[in-house]
Amino acid sequence: xxxxxxRPEGARQMPLPLDVEAIRADFPIxxxxxxxxxxxxxxDSGATSQKPRAVLDAERWFYENVNAAPHRGAHQLAEEATGxxxxxxxxxxxxxxxxxxxxVFTRNSTESINLVAYALSNAATAKEPEFRRYAVGQGDxxxxxxxxxxxxxxxxxxxxxxxGATLRWLGLTDDGRLDLSDxxxxxxxxxxxxxxxxxxxxxxxxxxxxxxxxxxxxVGALVLVDGAQSVPHQPVxxxxxxxxxxxxxxxxxxxxxxxGVLWGRYDVLDALPPFLTGGSMIEVxxxxxxxxxxxxxxxxxxxxxxxxxxxxxxxxxxxxRLGMDRVEEHEKALTAYALAKLGEIPxxxxxxPPDTVARGGAISFTVEGIHPHDVGQVLDDRGIAVRVGHHxxxxxxxxxxxxxxxxxxxxxxxxxxxxxxxxxxxxxxxxFFGVGSEDNA
Amino acid sequence: MQLESMYQDIILDHYRNPHGRGLREPFExxxxxVNPTCGDEVTLRVHLDGDTxxxxxxxxxxxxxxxxxxxxxYDLVIGKSVTEALETGEHFxxxxxxxxxxxxxxxxxxxxxxxxxxxxxSKYPARVKCALMSWMALKDASARAWxxxxx
Numbered sequence: 001x002x003x004x005x006x007r008p009e010g011a012r013q014m015p016l017p018l019d020v021e022a023i024r025a026d027f028p029i030x031x032x033x034x035x036x037x038x039x040x041x042x043x044d045s046g047a048t049s050q051k052p053r054a055v056l057d058a059e060r061w062f063y064e065n066v067n068a069a070p071h072r073g074a075h076q077l078a079e080e081a082t083g084x085x086x087x088x089x090x091x092x093x094x095x096x097x098x099x100x101x102x103x104v105f106t107r108n109s110t111e112s113i114n115l116v117a118y119a120l121s122n123a124a125t126a127k128e129p130e131f132r133r134y135a136v137g138q139g140d141x142x143x144x145x146x147x148x149x150x151x152x153x154x155x156x157x158x159x160x161x162x163x164g165a166t167l168r169w170l171g172l173t174d175d176g177r178l179d180l181s182d183x184x185x186x187x188x189x190x191x192x193x194x195x196x197x198x199x200x201x202x203x204x205x206x207x208x209x210x211x212x213x214x215x216x217x218x219v220g221a222l223v224l225v226d227g228a229q230s231v232p233h234q235p236v237x238x239x240x241x242x243x244x245x246x247x248x249x250x251x252x253x254x255x256x257x258x259x260g261v262l263w264g265r266y267d268v269l270d271a272l273p274p275f276l277t278g279g280s281m282i283e284v285x286x287x288x289x290x291x292x293x294x295x296x297x298x299x300x301x302x303x304x305x306x307x308x309x310x311x312x313x314x315x316x317x318x319x320x321r322l323g324m325d326r327v328e329e330h331e332k333a334l335t336a337y338a339l340a341k342l343g344e345i346p347x348x349x350x351x352x353p354p355d356t357v358a359r360g361g362a363i364s365f366t367v368e369g370i371h372p373h374d375v376g377q378v379l380d381d382r383g384i385a386v387r388v389g390h391h392x393x394x395x396x397x398x399x400x401x402x403x404x405x406x407x408x409x410x411x412x413x414x415x416x417x418x419x420x421x422x423x424x425x426x427x428x429x430x431x432f433f434g435v436g437s438e439d440n441a
Numbered sequence: 442m443q444l445e446s447m448y449q450d451i452i453l454d455h456y457r458n459p460h461g462r463g464l465r466e467p468f469e470x471x472x473x474x475v476n477p478t479c480g481d482e483v484t485l486r487v488h489l490d491g492d493t494x495x496x497x498x499x500x501x502x503x504x505x506x507x508x509x510x511x512x513x514x515y516d517l518v519i520g521k522s523v524t525e526a527l528e529t530g531e532h533f534x535x536x537x538x539x540x541x542x543x544x545x546x547x548x549x550x551x552x553x554x555x556x557x558x559x560x561x562x563s564k565y566p567a568r569v570k571c572a573l574m575s576w577m578a579l580k581d582a583s584a585r586a587w588x589x590x591x592x
Contacts (some may be wrong), residue, residue: 035443036443371503371505371508372479372504373479373481373503373504373505373506373568374448374504374506377448377568378444389478389479389480394480403480403482403502403503404479404480404481432444433453433505
């Protein structure tokens with residue numbers, strides 16, 4: 001049986017907003033080869049992004065010229081380190097339209113979320129009345145969605161277990177969207193906080209946060225937005241967003257590992273007790289008890305990850321030079337092309353929105369008759385790095401009745417050649433495992 | 442292309458036509474093991490006749506390596522004493538830690554039969570646990586079954 005696959009309106013290569021070849025030259029790792037001399041096709045930026053030379057240079061510059069502990073000491077290096085650290089805070093804040101005193105540095109998004117979750121349970125037992133405003137306890141409810149990464153689920157499950165509060169969640173529709181039909185009952189007068197992702201790490205869905213935030217604020221609940229997959233890929237402005245917290249990770253946006261951000265509205269941060277305590281975050285310390293610094297220092301105990309923060313500021317400047325509007329458009333063009341290319345392959349099913357409407361560039365798919373691990377292994381053999389498994393969103397794969405998926409994610413250095421390699425690789429996997437109908441790859 | 446070193450024909454045969462698949466009665470112990478990094482799962486039952494493994498029955502979902510491994514294991518352990526089976530499991534573990542060292546596979550060839558084909562998997566650290574999951578389940582289930590049947 002022969003069947004020609006021809007979809008004229010399908011996979012079209014629209015001109016890309018970013019100069020992929022020029023950008024690739026900025027990323028040293030992209031010039032290495034893998035698995036016996038094959039070009040590295042890195043389609044796993046959603047797990048962690050690669051780093052341009054400018055980021056590596058910034059960290060090296062700091063260590064070679066400035067290194068000292070910020071906010072301590074009066075020597076010249078300490079002054080310069082403090083200056084560089086705080087300048088980076090301002091740069092990173094400006095990137096999301098936030099004043100620098102609303103930017104708290106953490107290890108990553110996971111730690112940012114835990115910081116808020118622990119602050120809310122610490123609030124219940126705080127000796128300072130001004131820290132009890134957002135206390136969570138019995139009878140209160142926390143709302144998440146079925147789409148969340150484990151990092152935006154487990155901290156809230158645990159908060160509920162610690163405090164006796166109840167966890168509720170918004171479900172998903174068959175096409176990978178949030179089911180908001182019961183928003184007004186799930187988010188109600190008992191709700192203390194709603195935690196929701198802006199862009200799903202597994203489905204690619206971009207969520208309609210406006211409706212959710214409006215409902216949450218109507219009932220007096222706080223809103224935490226997980227921006228781990230949105231801040232790296234689309235313009236995000238906290239004033240426009242209207243949430244109370246936004247978290248994101250440096251390593252997913254061309255920055256170093258070990259640095260993340262918690263943005264919080266100042267008045268909210270100011271009413272929260274600390275999560276981690278120790279040096280730096282204090283006002284006055286006595287053996288009998290201590291008082292704490294104002295935000296953001298209140299939430300930055302210990303010597304911070306200074307070089308990483310400076311590296312992250314360099315990543316932000318790199319992204320600003322490209323322009324986040326163009327980064328978003330670039331990925332949208334790639335996503336449209338990839339959805340069409342994968343859609344042409346018999347047996348491939350995309351889990352998540354089927355088009356580019358309110359959708360980012362995380363594309364999860366299954367290949368009939370081949371387990372995602374095995375798909376990933378064939379791709380790896382061809383130099384293509386993708387993620388396989390449940391992507392730290394186990395309830396999502398369970399919701400869609402698959403054990404796992406293969407996921408490709410894109411970034412500024414991704415080009416159509418990468419997606420062609422992916423599609424060819426999927427066909428090669430079908431050939432290797434003897435499944436699928438037509439194959440000429 | 443190095444894929445063939447991992448996906449030996451023997452492995453693909455076991456994957457496509459698994460031996461002993463399905464959950465059966467009677468059994469003295471049933472365990473459920475999960476690989477938390479990828480979500481692969483196996484439910485495995487052990488039926489002992491005295492000290493002898495009379496049956497191992499299983500259901501699972503997972504990649505070709507994990508599914509072929511449980512099938513090859515089924516062939517190896519039926520009729521063996523629990524002690525012998527667990528010793529074979531230890532040797533399979535040694536094979537999986539061999540990082541592709543052919544001399545290890547050579548030494549274990551007679552004992553591990555089809556399962557020696559997994560030597561190629563040992564070169565891929567991320568996949569080693571796929572091959573080991575069923576053996577871990579067997580160890581767990583045998584210990585429970587043994588505990589349950591001992592006077």
